[in-house]
Amino acid sequence: MRAIQISEIKTLKPIEIESPAAPGPGQALVRTHRMGVCGTDVSCYLGKFPFFDFPRIPGHELGVEVLSVGDGVTSVAPGDRCSVEPYMNCGHCYPCRRGATNCCQNLKVIGVMMDGGLCESFLVRADKLHRSTKLSFDQLALVETLAIGCHANDRAAPRPADHALIIGMGPIGLATLEFAKFTGARISVMDMNPERLDFVRRNYGIENTIQFSGDGSEKDAMREITGGDFYQTIVDATGNRHSMGGAIGYLASTGTLVYVGITTDAISFAHPTMHKPEASILASRNALPGDFTRIIQLIEMGMINTDPWITHRSDLDSVVNDFESYTKPETGVIKAVISVCP
Known part of the structure; x- marks a missing residue:
């Protein structure tokens, strides 16, 4: 069976692997139709992702078809089209017992800590499949990206009329924007790439777009947009340590900064920058099962x-x-999408 493996830094190669066995109890055998390429996949390929080991078959943003199921599986059936929730949690550790399955102490994310879906078929826990009778495989492959943004926005919790800033207009930043729109917050976005800002203006109607140049002009733009108050909530989706360290300087008093992008580098800022506004700094990791259900419905x-x-x-x-x-x-x-099987 064909698969694609990240064998070492900046090296992707085709390999042959054994076809999976029949599904056991609680498992499903699925065919991969579409895989979305995520910033995580790019970071893994570049050797910059902290939870990744070489060699690995990537693929965690997946639109799949159920081929067969094992004993006890009633949630999906052969022929179902599904999105995959790729977070294989243990169900027993402290965060799992508290419902924080996204932070499981024994977490294995497929395509990152274990082989993923960039292959013709694979076995997966059936409870991690989220079915839809309406969505295409392309759409199903984008659900996980949207789930990351959904969870990040929930962590930030912008309120109606709050000034909210999203930094980084890659797929995770765009996913966060999708859910920030539902809150009624007054949204600004920032990126270094003018083409991405133009994409946001064209497709989302966001007027408050800020191009980061590093010369201080971005702060001038923020003052004008917010009337000098700056931002009650900020989500940094860049994974860039310079951006992540600087983002705290854009917070309003008592504001909340959420890091959804991840880096292996140290993030630094002067403590008064955090202390003076009584800032809250949060991390956002993965997503929750309910996020997948909500996104498919939306x-x-x-x-x-x-x-x-x-x-x-x-x-x-x-x-x-x-x-x-x-x-x-x-x-x-x-967003790049790979057609794995027709």
Whole structure:
């Protein structure tokens, strides 16, 4: 069976692996139809993701078809189309007992800590499959990205009329924006890439777009937008230590900063920058099962339109050559999707 493996830093290669066995109790055998390329996949490929080991078959943003199920599985059936919740939690540790399955102490994320879905078929826990009778495989492959943004926005919890800032307009920043829109907050977005800001203006109607240049002009723009108050909530989706360290300087008094992007580097800022405004700094990790259910319903109802997101496509034959371009924002990539099986 064909698969694609990240074998070492900046090296993607086709491999042959054994076909999976029949599903055991509680398992499902699924065929991968679509895989979304995530910032995590890019970071893994570049050797910058802290939870990743080489070699690994990537793939955690997945639209799959159920082929067969094991004993005791009633939640899905052969032929169902599903999104995969890729967070394999233990169910027994302290965070799992508190319902924080996204932070399981024994967590294994498929495609990151264990082999993922960039292969023709694989076994997965059936309780991690979220079915839809309406969504395409493309849409199902984008649910996990949206779930990350959904959870990050829930952590930030912007209120109606709050000034909210989202930094980084890659897929996770865009996913956060999708859910910030539902809160009634007054949203600003910031990115270094003018093309991404233009994408947000065209597709989301966000007027308050700020291009980061590092010369202080971004703060001038923020003062004008917020009347000098700055931002009650900020989500930094960059994974860049310089951005993450600087973001706290954009907070309003008693504001909340959420880090959803991740870095292996140290993040630093002068303590008074945090202490003076009585800031709250939070992390956002993965997502919760209910986020997947909510997102599928919102897409089915037409309240989230994923069509503009997919800017690049590959298949198993072309992805090895194409992948390097997905690491470069100057190529115009927002979201690349790999067609694994027709």
